[in-house]
Amino acid sequence: MKIIVTGGCGYKGSYLIPELLDDGHEILSIDTNWFGDHLEDNKNLKKVEADIRNIDTLSFEGFDSIIHLANIANDPAVDLNPTLSWEVNVLASHKIADKAMREGVSQILYASSGSVYGIKSETNVTEDLTLVPISTYNKTKMCAERIFLSYKDKIDIKCIRPATVCGFSPRMRLDVSVNLLTFQALKYKKINVFGGNQTRPNIHIKDISNVYKHFLNDKSIESGCYNAGFENISILDIAKKVQEKVDCEIVISDSNDPRSYRQDSTKLLKTGFIPQYDVSTAIDEIIQKYKKRELIETDSCYTVKWMKSLNIN
């Protein structure tokens, strides 16, 4: 298949693209390269350094699917420049959907977020519950979903709502919970937990990559929104899982982040998807990479810190 991956040089894209190449696909990666380019050259990979806000300058002709990952990808980074964030996360999504329809792309897999639900008291947070997004990031995700879904009579659209992703990628993020807590334990022998009782779902980076592959391989699955999160556990429980593997102390302080939600991914499981990895796998991998000195901490591992330094408009 010929596949466009926007945000191909990001945390998820840098892991996913080599997997897609191994499966024999031809890939066009479109990324501003804000976090560098960690993709090895490959005869079936074309890398274009471009901003999706200017997507009109590129052609989608001949491509089968788009995996749309390029976004300002967390709450504080979105808040640095809300106008830029609405332009990238929402307006550019509209351009992509419209262009895909006009140029004959048959499928879009959009990386939404499990955080669109906001705070939910329900034990089973399924796709039919109302969305009460709290942050601007969450709101951009909800609006982009609605844009994509408005094209579902013309294109196969999957709005995938991933939980917080964990595990190693060549473009490493150390600002997502499991990665952050494991790295703190390794580096400082201390984990700082803010609040700790907020429950959050998790998904391993290999499993979220497999979710995209699952939808690429079976286009008979109905368009719509799909949760993709499997371990609903508290931040404190993640810290305790890390503590079982790394000698460290856990320090708890107050949090101003009220987001607490669980995800029920039964709808995805019913399409035949089977998750294979978990939080413990991610912790083990990060420990191994750190010990082998293959996990190098740089400012670009922390999205908001790095984006502040780039001063993007």
Ligand SMILES: NC(=O)c1ccc[n+]([C@@H]2O[C@H](COP(=O)([O-])OP(=O)(O)OC[C@H]3O[C@@H](n4cnc5c(N)ncnc54)[C@H](O)[C@@H]3O)[C@@H](O)[C@H]2O)c1
């Ligand atoms: N990592 C997670 O835990 C998680 C969870 C749920 C959803 N998501 C979503 O998955 C997607 C990928 O997340 P990630 O963790 O890989 O983030 P990331 O920040 O590592 O990757 C995003 C990539 O998009 C690129 N990009 C941003 N704006 C662009 C633009 N205007 N034009 C072209 N490229 C642009 C960046 O340079 C970066 O390489 C995002 O949409 C994110 O919201 C991530």
